Amino acid sequence: MTIKNKFYRYIQDLQDTITSKLEEVDTxxxxxxxxxxxxxGGGGRTRVIQNGAVFEKGGVNISAVxxxxxxxxxxxxxxxxxxxxxCGLSLVIHPKNPYVPTVHANWRYFEMYDKQGAIVxxxxxxxxxxxxxxxxxxxxxxxHTICKKACDAHDTTFYPQYKQKCxxxxxxxxxxxxxxxxGLFFDYLKASEGRSMQDWYDFVTEVGNxxxxxxxxxxxxxxxxxxxxxxxxxxxxxxxxxxxxNLVHDKGTLFxxxxxxxxxxxxxxxxxxxxxxxxxxxxxxxxxxKLVEVLKNPxxxx
Amino acid sequence: MTIKNKFYRYIQDLQDTITSKLEEVDTxxxxxxxxxxxxxGGGGRTRVIQNGAVFEKGGVNISAVxxxxxxxxxxxxxxxxxxxxxCGLSLVIHPKNPYVPTVHANWRYFEMYDKQGAIVxxxxxxxxxxxxxxxxxxxxxxxHTICKKACDAHDTTFYPQYKQKCxxxxxxxxxxxxxxxxGLFFDYLKASEGRSMQDWYDFVTEVGNxxxxxxxxxxxxxxxxxxxxxxxxxxxxxxxxxxxxNLVHDKGTLFxxxxxxxxxxxxxxxxxxxxxxxxxxxxxxxxxxKLVEVLKNPxxxx
Numbered sequence: 001m002t003i004k005n006k007f008y009r010y011i012q013d014l015q016d017t018i019t020s021k022l023e024e025v026d027t028x029x030x031x032x033x034x035x036x037x038x039x040x041g042g043g044g045r046t047r048v049i050q051n052g053a054v055f056e057k058g059g060v061n062i063s064a065v066x067x068x069x070x071x072x073x074x075x076x077x078x079x080x081x082x083x084x085x086x087c088g089l090s091l092v093i094h095p096k097n098p099y100v101p102t103v104h105a106n107w108r109y110f111e112m113y114d115k116q117g118a119i120v121x122x123x124x125x126x127x128x129x130x131x132x133x134x135x136x137x138x139x140x141x142x143x144h145t146i147c148k149k150a151c152d153a154h155d156t157t158f159y160p161q162y163k164q165k166c167x168x169x170x171x172x173x174x175x176x177x178x179x180x181x182x183g184l185f186f187d188y189l190k191a192s193e194g195r196s197m198q199d200w201y202d203f204v205t206e207v208g209n210x211x212x213x214x215x216x217x218x219x220x221x222x223x224x225x226x227x228x229x230x231x232x233x234x235x236x237x238x239x240x241x242x243x244x245x246n247l248v249h250d251k252g253t254l255f256x257x258x259x260x261x262x263x264x265x266x267x268x269x270x271x272x273x274x275x276x277x278x279x280x281x282x283x284x285x286x287x288x289x290k291l292v293e294v295l296k297n298p299x300x301x302x
Numbered sequence: 303m304t305i306k307n308k309f310y311r312y313i314q315d316l317q318d319t320i321t322s323k324l325e326e327v328d329t330x331x332x333x334x335x336x337x338x339x340x341x342x343g344g345g346g347r348t349r350v351i352q353n354g355a356v357f358e359k360g361g362v363n364i365s366a367v368x369x370x371x372x373x374x375x376x377x378x379x380x381x382x383x384x385x386x387x388x389c390g391l392s393l394v395i396h397p398k399n400p401y402v403p404t405v406h407a408n409w410r411y412f413e414m415y416d417k418q419g420a421i422v423x424x425x426x427x428x429x430x431x432x433x434x435x436x437x438x439x440x441x442x443x444x445x446h447t448i449c450k451k452a453c454d455a456h457d458t459t460f461y462p463q464y465k466q467k468c469x470x471x472x473x474x475x476x477x478x479x480x481x482x483x484x485g486l487f488f489d490y491l492k493a494s495e496g497r498s499m500q501d502w503y504d505f506v507t508e509v510g511n512x513x514x515x516x517x518x519x520x521x522x523x524x525x526x527x528x529x530x531x532x533x534x535x536x537x538x539x540x541x542x543x544x545x546x547x548n549l550v551h552d553k554g555t556l557f558x559x560x561x562x563x564x565x566x567x568x569x570x571x572x573x574x575x576x577x578x579x580x581x582x583x584x585x586x587x588x589x590x591x592k593l594v595e596v597l598k599n600p601x602x603x604x
Binding site for chain 2: 034048050057059174175236240243244247248254257258263264267268270271272273274275276277278279
């Protein structure tokens, strides 16, 4: 089987595995599925959970699209007259309890073809990252430890590299702070002398397979903690920063909005209830301030 | 007095007039004032009201900034080595009651200088527009009638022109709908054969003076209407579209975020409580659907 078919099969299975596990943890809500087609070629399977016992809103979406490379992307990649295929799984989970972090993950594969249909370029990209509203250092360390383990199985230089890329990418520059406490981010993983596309496939699927192990234990540990209105307000204010990142800075979101992507699948990443208060500042010495300190100064977790 | 000094004095007075009137209508909350300075020159007076009886969140801000034209603006205006002065009043008011529309207005003046300090360009810009959550045609007509009256006092070609520009500018292209029911939008109002800067000053201040007459009667008429949770949810979902416009499309907001503007003054425009539900669709034949119909097909109100 080609890498392309193998990876597409993989993300279909992974979507099933992840949505089943999240439903099992939630106990109340189920994912609703929407199949959609892209007029220019391909489509997707969007699965959204809302108003669960644990998960207030979340989406675990796959898509596989192909056709002529859109003009905006031709300019971006510096090519003309190319065709493409892209598939990937994207997920964002917004839990109800402010002590449970939001999580985002994405694993994707891209192929570009010349007019004769020959592959002229191909690469993997993706990653996973955590956005807590309250900082439990043990949770951050756990998440990063699992990320590192998945990386180390392939190359011990990967984790420090992709951890750094994650901190750089999810930087809310207009706030001078990180979106969350990071994880992994990688892109343009291409075949090179020492590494085949099959090697990258093995790496990216290893990260994909690590997702539930990285996230679920944190959910289980924090989902039943008591919280009050003030904790909830803080969560909603911080979710505002999540919206700001996704709408102002996130390349994937902006690309989708500008190329006529399926809006509801793209914007399922936005949190369900959000607040913007003017000039809100956490109280000195509070747990809220402790989080902001770490977001302003990303640190090494393992 | 120069146009620049006259207009700066004007927006200071207008800020007082508008905030006093809004406080009088609200009866409960007062504006809190923040003075801020721009390290590179100038500063502003931000006034924010929160948790009022009528106004859930709103800002009426003035600023007057000057210095070297930032690099991003040099490129935008196609000049090098220029200095600038810009002052303006910006307001966004988010009422609590879903039957009272959100309003936005802005009136601004810009001067550009060569290195010898001579004015090489100068213009006015601004406008005012209404974003209802429920459509009362009488309110839309009232708002546009006042806009038209202010325009007609100067030139009967202004209203149709600036009404159209407003519909074009506040277009949420990724949703294929308008942000609201429009009003006026104008920019680069420069001296020309038939019209001096003083003429434009007279026009822009006429629009500024019309603001309270355009908005307040609508607030008075709708602020005590009964509403339920479902009306409130709809308002919060529609506020999500407001956020999307401001963060994805609004040139002023993006310019501020990219040029190190005062974040809290820029983002005071974002609504206090906002929702994103996956693929929310108004019920067929409902009042909610009636609004969306008009947003998708902007119409003539006078």
